[in-house]
Amino acid sequence: MHCSTPKTSASLDPALLRANFPIFGNHPDLIYFDNASTSQKPFVVLDEVCRYHTEQCANAGRAAYSWSTQLDRAIEDTRARVAKFIGANAEDLAFTSGATESLNMVALAWGLLNLQDGDEIMLCQRDHKSAVLPWYNLKDILATQGKTIHIKTFAIHEVGDYDLKSIKDQVSPRTRLLAMTHIHHVFGLDMEVAEIREIVGDRVLISLDASQSVGHIKVDVAALNVDFLSFSGHKMFATTGTGGLWVNPRVKDSLRPMKLGGKSEATPEAGGLNLKHKNTAELLEAGTQNIAGILSLGKAVDLIDSIGLDAIESHVSDLTVYLYGKLLNLPGIIFAPGMGICRCEAGFGIMSFRFEQISNLDLSFVLDEENIFVRSGDHCTYARDTSEEYIRVSMHLYNTKDEIDQLIAVLEGVVG
Ligand SMILES: Cc1ncc(COP(=O)(O)O)c(C=O)c1O
Known part of the structure; x- marks a missing residue:
């Protein structure tokens, strides 16, 4: 697989960029981690x-x-x-x-x-x-x-x-x-x-x-x-x-x-x-x-284009590596194929995992109560059984390390 460090050090400021997306003004507590399903929409759109x-x-x-x-x-x-x-x-x-x-x-x-x-x-x-x-x-x-x-x-x-x-x-x-x-x-x-x-x-x-x-x-x-x-x-x-x-x-x-x-x-x-x-x-x-x-x-x-794909890729990869580093220490975590297993140096904003202690569906309900939206289940694939079903966190340019910290705090409360 290809998962080397992105070639760029271009950066972006997610906090500034969030102002382009009205959903975050309307829901200041929202932590939206389901971007692989659909993204939020900016004012220009x-x-x-x-x-x-x-x-x-x-x-x-x-x-x-x-x-x-x-x-x-x-x-x-x-x-x-x-x-x-x-x-x-x-x-x-x-x-x-x-x-x-x-x-x-x-x-x-x-x-x-x-x-x-x-x-x-x-x-x-x-x-x-x-x-x-x-x-x-x-x-x-x-x-x-x-x-x-x-x-x-x-x-x-x-x-x-x-x-x-x-x-x-x-x-x-x-x-x-x-x-x-x-x-x-x-x-x-x-x-x-x-x-x-x-x-x-x-x-x-x-x-x-x-x-x-x-x-x-x-x-x-x-x-x-x-x-x-x-x-x-x-x-x-x-x-x-x-x-x-x-x-x-x-x-x-x-x-x-x-x-x-x-x-x-x-x-x-x-x-x-x-x-x-x-x-x-x-x-x-x-x-x-x-x-x-x-x-x-x-x-x-x-x-x-105005933000720059290099900066987006680099930011999202940085978030993925950060998330992986935090998840790694949680008891009972079982990573899906991907960064969690191959330990790549870079990622594309998608990380899937489950825990021994709680079903991924139940966990997604717990996270929902904290306004943290993640996907659970088979993700529209032919999973052979529930061991191939996962929680998926998927991130984009407006996500932040602070949001990841909040996710980890809730996960620690459930499985810690
Ligand atoms: C890899 C992949 N293929 C296809 C689709 C379907 O895309 P759309 O919702 O645009 O039909 C999705 C959406 O989740 C996807 O992640």
Whole structure:
């Protein structure tokens, strides 16, 4: 796994940054440690949603009147900013309702059309269900067409990285795509995209779930050398119902739209639908988009850019190391795979653990009473039993060491 010290000493002041997020003014006692699920929203994002609805509410790009054309331009400008943020070209980025929609699109817009009888997909069942289930769904759909695809699974080692040997042993000439995660949402580790690309070679497509990396660390689609990259907007300060799917230009011509509607460039003809979309964005988006959400994502990206991803990564890593150092001394603690086991020098804001003395569900209720919000349970993965269920603390730029100290004080009271 990759978990070395971030390359930067750039810093930020979380106390100052908190002033950008009204939730902390409304709830001064709130300790929000569930950022891997969704982040809090800053004023700039909320103002943009309000501005759209109160000052210029119209549909985008459908009418010739000024508001509609201006909104269309604003969406395309946002697409360019978000694409630049991940090192991509705007035409290769489609806006979606979130990572779940993006990941399902990969299966349905690419897999449905391209997979043949006997083809294989590789995935890890300890990844998020949104990255796993679309392939089982597709397998069932293809079975109704008389095609059998095989899903080969690879495991996670005790420390939290993927079992690369099992990938190497199982990849075959029939492997068409490997689905994987960038930063794991429970274990908080960088899951080694480059090593996996090396193993599977260029022929196998890689679908990367970047829900916990985009907006947290620098993500560059070209450097990652993957084929699909899915991410959530709402985990990086935009409103819920926002996200994106980037498609590598090398596969764009093998896609079929998952949905079609008013703005789709498609005409029914005798021989079938004549699809005339210019690019991925046009191909994958149909119907009225979440205009307010998309505009809010642009504002979220601007805010992150103004703070600096290096500073965010460094701050969050610092918090993770600090949290680990404090948790280590608590009696009965059992760490999930991740920093707690591999003892990395740096982290990505996610730390999962449980205690011998109390179930993680009960512990989350105790913490809730202290206004400390953490996640408990299986975290949308296929945990084999409760020994694979954990409390997860997930942090972002506004979290502080003082909040960690308060968490530890409550934990000491329960298990100490
Ligand atoms: C790794 C991972 N993938 C996918 C998702 C689903 O994202 P969304 O809520 O944007 O659909 C999540 C959300 O928790 C996640 O952590």
